[in-house]
Amino acid sequence: MADIDTKSGPSITPAVAPPxxxxxxxxxxxxxxxxxxxxxxxxxxxxxxxSATVRSNTQHFNxxxxxxxxxxxxxxxLKDEARAIKDKSIAALPDLIQTLKNSIRSRNGHVFVANxxxxxxxxxxxxxxxxxxxxxxxxKSMTSEEVHLNHALEADGIEVVESDLxxxxxxxxxxxxxxxxAPALHYSRERITALFKxxxxxxxxxxxxxxxxxxxxxxxxxxxxxxxVGVTGxxxxxxxxxxxxxxxxxxxxxxxxxxxxxxxxxxGIEKIIPTREEMAPFLELLSxxxxxxxxxxxxxxxxxxxxDPPFAMPSKPLKPREFHLVxxxxxxxxxxDDPVFHEALNCIRCGACLNSCANFQTVGGHxxxxxxxxxxxxxxxxxxxxxxxxARFSELCTGCTRxxxxxxxxxxxxxxxANLANRLNAIEPSSATKSLLGSMTDADPVDRKAPxxxxxxxxxxxxxxxxxxxxxxxxxxxAGRAASTRTDSKDEGNNSFPRVMMEKWFNVDRRRTLPAFPxxxxxxxxxxxxxxSSKGREIKVVIFADVFTNYGMTNRGIATMNVLRELGVxxxxxxxxxxxxxxxxxxxxxxxxxxxxxxxxxxxxxxSDGRDIVVVEPSSLSMFRRDFAHLLDSKNRFERFKxxxxxxxxxxxxxxxxxxxxxxxxxxxxxxxxxxxxxYHAHCQQKTIGAAEPTVRLLNEIGFDVVTSQVECCGMAGxxxxxxxxxxxxxxxxxxxxxxxxxxxxxxxxxxxxxxxxSCTEQLHAGFERKILHPMELLETLIERQKESDKVxxxxxxxxxxxxxxALKRSKREASKS
Amino acid sequence: xxxxxxxxxEHATEAAAMVWRVKRTPVAxxxxxxxxxxxAQGIVLTEPEFLPMPLIxxxxxxxxxxxxxxxxxxxxxxxxxxxxxxxxxxTGSICVSLGRPLxxxxxxxxxxxxxxxxxxRIVERPRDLFNPDMFDGESLKRNLVxxxxxxATADMGPLVVGVxxxxxxxxxxxx
Numbered sequence: 001m002a003d004i005d006t007k008s009g010p011s012i013t014p015a016v017a018p019p020x021x022x023x024x025x026x027x028x029x030x031x032x033x034x035x036x037x038x039x040x041x042x043x044x045x046x047x048x049x050x051s052a053t054v055r056s057n058t059q060h061f062n063x064x065x066x067x068x069x070x071x072x073x074x075x076x077x078l079k080d081e082a083r084a085i086k087d088k089s090i091a092a093l094p095d096l097i098q099t100l101k102n103s104i105r106s107r108n109g110h111v112f113v114a115n116x117x118x119x120x121x122x123x124x125x126x127x128x129x130x131x132x133x134x135x136x137x138x139x140k141s142m143t144s145e146e147v148h149l150n151h152a153l154e155a156d157g158i159e160v161v162e163s164d165l166x167x168x169x170x171x172x173x174x175x176x177x178x179x180x181x182a183p184a185l186h187y188s189r190e191r192i193t194a195l196f197k198x199x200x201x202x203x204x205x206x207x208x209x210x211x212x213x214x215x216x217x218x219x220x221x222x223x224x225x226x227x228x229v230g231v232t233g234x235x236x237x238x239x240x241x242x243x244x245x246x247x248x249x250x251x252x253x254x255x256x257x258x259x260x261x262x263x264x265x266x267x268g269i270e271k272i273i274p275t276r277e278e279m280a281p282f283l284e285l286l287s288x289x290x291x292x293x294x295x296x297x298x299x300x301x302x303x304x305x306x307x308d309p310p311f312a313m314p315s316k317p318l319k320p321r322e323f324h325l326v327x328x329x330x331x332x333x334x335x336x337d338d339p340v341f342h343e344a345l346n347c348i349r350c351g352a353c354l355n356s357c358a359n360f361q362t363v364g365g366h367x368x369x370x371x372x373x374x375x376x377x378x379x380x381x382x383x384x385x386x387x388x389x390x391a392r393f394s395e396l397c398t399g400c401t402r403x404x405x406x407x408x409x410x411x412x413x414x415x416x417x418a419n420l421a422n423r424l425n426a427i428e429p430s431s432a433t434k435s436l437l438g439s440m441t442d443a444d445p446v447d448r449k450a451p452x453x454x455x456x457x458x459x460x461x462x463x464x465x466x467x468x469x470x471x472x473x474x475x476x477x478x479a480g481r482a483a484s485t486r487t488d489s490k491d492e493g494n495n496s497f498p499r500v501m502m503e504k505w506f507n508v509d510r511r512r513t514l515p516a517f518p519x520x521x522x523x524x525x526x527x528x529x530x531x532x533s534s535k536g537r538e539i540k541v542v543i544f545a546d547v548f549t550n551y552g553m554t555n556r557g558i559a560t561m562n563v564l565r566e567l568g569v570x571x572x573x574x575x576x577x578x579x580x581x582x583x584x585x586x587x588x589x590x591x592x593x594x595x596x597x598x599x600x601x602x603x604x605x606x607x608s609d610g611r612d613i614v615v616v617e618p619s620s621l622s623m624f625r626r627d628f629a630h631l632l633d634s635k636n637r638f639e640r641f642k643x644x645x646x647x648x649x650x651x652x653x654x655x656x657x658x659x660x661x662x663x664x665x666x667x668x669x670x671x672x673x674x675x676x677x678x679x680y681h682a683h684c685q686q687k688t689i690g691a692a693e694p695t696v697r698l699l700n701e702i703g704f705d706v707v708t709s710q711v712e713c714c715g716m717a718g719x720x721x722x723x724x725x726x727x728x729x730x731x732x733x734x735x736x737x738x739x740x741x742x743x744x745x746x747x748x749x750x751x752x753x754x755x756x757x758x759s760c761t762e763q764l765h766a767g768f769e770r771k772i773l774h775p776m777e778l779l780e781t782l783i784e785r786q787k788e789s790d791k792v793x794x795x796x797x798x799x800x801x802x803x804x805x806x807a808l809k810r811s812k813r814e815a816s817k818s
Numbered sequence: 819x820x821x822x823x824x825x826x827x828e829h830a831t832e833a834a835a836m837v838w839r840v841k842r843t844p845v846a847x848x849x850x851x852x853x854x855x856x857x858a859q860g861i862v863l864t865e866p867e868f869l870p871m872p873l874i875x876x877x878x879x880x881x882x883x884x885x886x887x888x889x890x891x892x893x894x895x896x897x898x899x900x901x902x903x904x905x906x907x908x909t910g911s912i913c914v915s916l917g918r919p920l921x922x923x924x925x926x927x928x929x930x931x932x933x934x935x936x937x938x939r940i941v942e943r944p945r946d947l948f949n950p951d952m953f954d955g956e957s958l959k960r961n962l963v964x965x966x967x968x969x970a971t972a973d974m975g976p977l978v979v980g981v982x983x984x985x986x987x988x989x990x991x992x993x
Contacts, residue, residue: 057972165973165981182973189975209974213981216974220982225893241958251926251969251983258922276958280948283964284909294829294909295944295966298983300916302961307917312889 024048027175027366034389036725039367042393043729046363050186051732054178054364057185062355062712064292065406072288081281083409086346089273090336096239096272097327103242109305109323113269114147117330117385121152124231124264127324128158131262133228137220139246139253140164141233142180142349143266143328145372146385149231161223163252165216172199178365180374181290181351186364220252225313230256234267235286235348237325238276242303245279247286249297257302261310261319266326269333270345276301282348289350289408335384340419344380346409353377353403353413358684358713358733359396368396376403376413379420388427394420396726398717399585400684401622415630421587425450444590447583453507457719458586461578461595464517464551471517477502478514509727515552515762522550522557526573529561537570539655542606544599544613544645546620548758550576556774557616560648563776564614566783567655567666572611577602579623580631585718589631596623596631600641613645616776618686618757619718621647625689647691647756648776649698662701667782669703674752674778678706679744681737681764683757684713695756695775702782707744707751711737716763731766738767754778822907822940823991829910833967834979835987842936842992844876851877851899854932854988858882860895862928864920868936869901869992887920898924898984902935904957905989908943909966912989916961925965931984933965936992 030042046054069075089096101111114120128136136158138144150160150171162171166184170177173195177183187195193206196215206212232253236245244265246253257263273279279301287296304323312318335341354360354375357368365374370390373381379394397417404412428449438448441459448455456463467474477498493499493510502508520528523545534540541564549557557573564571579599580592603613615621623631624645628638646654656663669676678699682692699706715733720726741764744751753772755761761772827837840850855861861882866874877883877899884891903915912933916922925931941947944964947957969983979985 163982165971169973184973187973187975192974209976209978210980212974213971213978217981221893224982249969250971250973250981252981254922254926254963255982258926277948277950280945283944283948293966294833295906295911295964297833297966297969299964299966300962302916302963306922306961308919308922311892313893314890 027178030366031176031371032390033370033393034387036392039393039395040725042367043363043726046186046367047728047732050178050364050366051362053188053191054186055361055736057182058179058355058361058364061182061291061351062361065289065352065355066292068288068292068294072284078281078285079408079410082285082348083346085273085278085281086348086409090270090342090345092274093269093272093333093336096274097269099239099274100237100242100272100325100327103240104323104325107242107303107305107323109242109325111325111327113327113329115329117147117328120147120266120326120328120330121149123326124149124266124324125152125156127262127264128153128229129156131228131322133158133262135159135161135223135227136229136231137161137163137223137227137252137256137260138167139230139232139248139256140167140183141231141266142177142372143233143268144231145177147266147328147330149266161220161227163220163224163256164248165213165250165252168216168220169195172196176366176371178369178374179351179354180349180365180378181354186366224252224255224259225311226316227256227260229262229264230258230260231264231266232256234265234271236279236282237267237272238274238279239272240275242325243276243279243301244304245282246300246302247296247298251298254298254300257300257304258306258308259311262322262324263304263306264324264326265304266328268328268330270347272327285408286348286350289348289352289406331385335380338384340416341380341384343411343416344377344384346411347377347381348409350408351375352406352408353411356402356406356712357397358400358402358711358715358736359398359729361712362715362729362733363396368393376417377411380416383420383423388420388423391420392424396729398713398720400713400717401626401688402684402712404626405688412630415627418584418587418589422589423587425454425587443583443588444594447588447591450586450588452505453723454586454588456506456508457722458583458588458591459578460582460719461547461551461576464547467517468521468551471519474517478516503724507724508722509724511727512722513762513765515758517551518554520554521545521576522554523573523576525554525558526561529558531571532565534570537568539568539658540570540609540611541572541614541651542603542611543571543573544579544603544615544620545574545576546615546617547576547578547582548620549616553758553761553774556776559774559776559780560614560616563648563652563779563783564655567652568659569655572606574602574606579620580627581619581623582718584623584627584631585720593631596628599623600628600632600637603641607640607644612651613641614648614651615645616648616774618647618683618691619759621645621691622685622689625691626685647686647694649695649779650691652779653694653698663698664702667702667779669782671782672704672778673781674773676703676705677749677751678704678754678778679709679741679751680706680754680775681709681711681714681756681760683755683760684717686756692756699754699775699778709737709740711740714757714760714763716759718759721759721763730763734763734767737763741768752778820907820942822942823937823993825907826905826910826940827991829908830905830912830967830989831910833910834970835910835912835967835989837989837991839993840990842873844873847873847934847990847992848876848880850990851932852880855880855882855897855930858896858930860884860887860891861897861899862887862892862895862920862924863899864901864924865918866901866934867915867918868903868939869934892920892923892927895928897930897932898926898928899932899934900925902933902939902989903960903962904947904953905935905940906942906944906947906964907940909964911944911964911966912987913947913957913962913964915956916963925963926983929980929985930988931965931968931986932988932990934990934992
């Protein structure tokens with residue numbers, strides 16, 4: 001062992017200064033995301049610090065909700081009932097406010113309708129001053145966060161105590177909520193322990209949730225008993241009786257409304273519904289959607305002021321009870337008049353849209369959220385109650401639609417976010433480059449202010465068309481890229497000049513491998529295949545040549561055509577036209593409408609000819625089934641296409657059922673070239689429109705051993721994963737899916753990957769160097785090989801007949817000779 | 819026909835409440851409460867509205883019962899005994915009617931909340947208590963709290979039972 005000179009010691013001074021540690025943003029620093037830079041910093045911060053805890057907690061809520069909903073007998077009916085009550089309430093809002101005022105005043109309560117956040121704070125401050133309040137205890141209230149109530153009270157010297165444990169944590173660390181239901185969801189137990197030790201300077205162990213809870217409880221119990229004013233929110237308010245519905249688990253809201261002599265409830269005007277009876281459907285719906293519980297621990301229905309005397313302590317004499325209801329407008333009436341954003345007023349703040357969102361699961365509300373509201377629905381609320389630019393974080397909504405079926409009041413949140421993107425595009429400055437690009441791509445003139453990268457992705461069909469005309473040249477852009485470096489964190493990507501330029505101009509990340517253009521498009525290939533005679537083929541279909549199949553994964557289109565023809569269907573292929581998906585994903589709604597009209601005009605004659613539409617790409621099918629409701633001119637027009645559009649495997653089922661055949665009779669698993677073990681990843685939008693289950697069922701009935709992915713979305717989401725801004729987030733989301741594949745491979749050997757969506761396939765390719773099949777490609781191998789064997793049999797039969805004929809001729813020749 | 823009591827018991831237990839079935843006699847009730855509160859220093863007892871007074875009278879003599887508690891005694895008592903207004907089988911929830919003296923405190927402030935539930939006041943689903951015909955429409959007129967298990971939080975990492983409200987909820991299902 002070498003001696004160490006203890007006098008001078010080993011040299012610890014490096015020859016060069018170490019690189020400066022990059023500054024880590026705090027959530028508060030990046031709360032306001034009105035500029036893009038803060039949004040990107042917030043994503044980095046969340047991925048670095050909060051992601052693991054957020055993912056674990058949101059996925060737990062999400063799974064619990066699915067479990068609860070599956071066991072709920074009349075879930076959909078309850079949702080319809082709740083939605084109808086909300087619609088009715090918002091329509092009658094001015095009258096309901098008046099009715100509610102009368103109800104509260106008849107019970108000797110006070111009501112104040114605050115037009116602005118400042119008005120609300122001023123009124124509450126006046127009440128506190130009038131009652132000489134020194135301390136206010138608060139239950140969790142997002143509305144009080146929205147109006148910055150704590151700041152207003154503290155500025156006047158009043159102590160504000162957050163009593164919800166999550167809010168208590170946030171108050172200690174000075175952060176904004178990261179989830180509308182569980183505001184400190186991003187904090188792990190370990191981080192809370194460190195925070196408490198630092199803030200309270202304690203040597204107590206605080207190493208378990210129980211110890212932390214007990215510690216906080218002791219502090220807060222004293223506060224409850226001595227507070228002068230209690231502030232709560234309200235989940236709903238009944239206009240007829242002035243009843244507040246208060247939902248919670250900890251008991252702090254009950255204490256805040258019961259212990260202090262003055263109770264102030266603060267709520268947005270959209271919380272009012274006509275009657276107490278109509279609170280019934282929300283009672284079960286809210287807790288089930290929020291946490292998957294049948295009921296939250298406490299749900300109170302109180303019409304304050306309460307009859308019980310408030311709490312009195314020897315040091316705090318008994319005072320009479322007083323109740324104030326502060327109703328907040330702060331932009332809500334303007335939202336009510338907005339043709340799109342009035343939808344957001346239906347929100348009951350359950351958080352289901354947050355928990356079911358793959359991006360939210362990965363970064364939480366400090367990236368996918370603003371000052372107060374977060375997640376998919378949060379953008380509309382930030383824009384409605386503050387300013388449009390504050391909703392920039394809604395760009396993290398990829399339109400995957402997984403929130404749609406999980407929203408208990410059926411809000412089409414992706415549509416709201418497409419509109420936010422649309423309005424954000426509209427306030428961008430114009431430029432000659434943008435106008436030129438818009439003109440080249442024939443984008444609607446109102447969408448030509450959208451950023452260049454959005455115009456590129458929104459008009460992908462235009463660029464794909466040109467790329468497919470010169471496939472060798474277009475594909476050379478990505479030549480020489482080592483596939484194995486795709487998910488390497490040190491990967492700098494493809495530094496070829498075209499890729500560098502694509503990144504600079506169009507925000508296409510250099511690290512993402514581009515899809516290859518085929519030598520011939522799907523339509524061209526289909527044209528070169530001689531169709532069988534249409535005679536006797538009663539079922540008629542047009543395959544919609546979507547942009548992604550036509551210029552990208554043509555094999556799945558051809559496979560679909562071949563399988564349907566083998567099943568006796570008369571199949572034609574449409575021309576390739578955009579249907580609006582790409583444009584809508586970039587907020588270019590006018591262009592999306594234009595594309596939707598193009599697609600439907602292309603398909604009209606086919607429908608009139610009695611053909612059903614088969615759409616290979618799930619995101620395109622979702623346009624026909626869902627989004628055309630917003631984009632086409634009439635409901636009838638939407639219904640015409642919705643009722644006729646099918647996913648390929650869905651359509652296979654339709655044929656099998658019509659012809660009374662079983663899957664295993666048609667598709668022979670023994671002919672499978674990829675074994676029997678499959679890992680199937682359904683596309684997010686395909687799941688939402690209910691078009692994923694038929695594939696799983698068919699593969700199972702054929703005899704495959706099918707494992708399905710348990711993620712909401714793969715993270716690619718069309719253009720999202722290509723964008724430099726979001727590439728890291730996209731791969732972080734994808735890590736869940738990759739992990740599941742690896743796990744399944746470990747349990748019994750590699751499974752064949754099957755995916756229905758183009759972008760899902762791209763994302764899986766980023767994780768695995770394997771062949772990934774579309775379900776129809778797999779089915780084609782089963783049915784095609786059967787066709788080959790039939791052909792062999794027929795050839796043999798023909799040869800035998802030929803031999804017989806030859807023998808006959810020979811015997812005739814011999815007979816004539818003799 | 820659904821067995822409301824059995825369904826309630828199943829779901830209340832799932833929600834981390836304890837359910838004991840008890841005969842509706844003063845002696846049986848007193849014995850059970852005595853067992854559950856054997857180590858309690860302070861017990862807060864509320865007056866019944868639906869159960870007969872003699873049934874409750876047996877509890878007044880139990881050790882630890884505070885006859886007329888002051889508010890500072892409420893803050894330090896161990897046990898609150900509350901009568902249920904109703905219960906919901908599908909969720910395992912107890913519904914307590916607020917307003918009568920000590921009721922709100924008895925089911926909120928003490929670590930152990932014992933709830934007396936007459937079997938006939940169990941309804942199938944929460945929404946039944948919003949039906950004007952149920953219990954003469956009383957459930958639409960009163961201040962109510964639905965209690966589904968002990969207070970809990972997931973804000974401190976893992977799920978912790980026992981926060982600002984009771985840590986344990988014992989439901990005595992009176993048959």
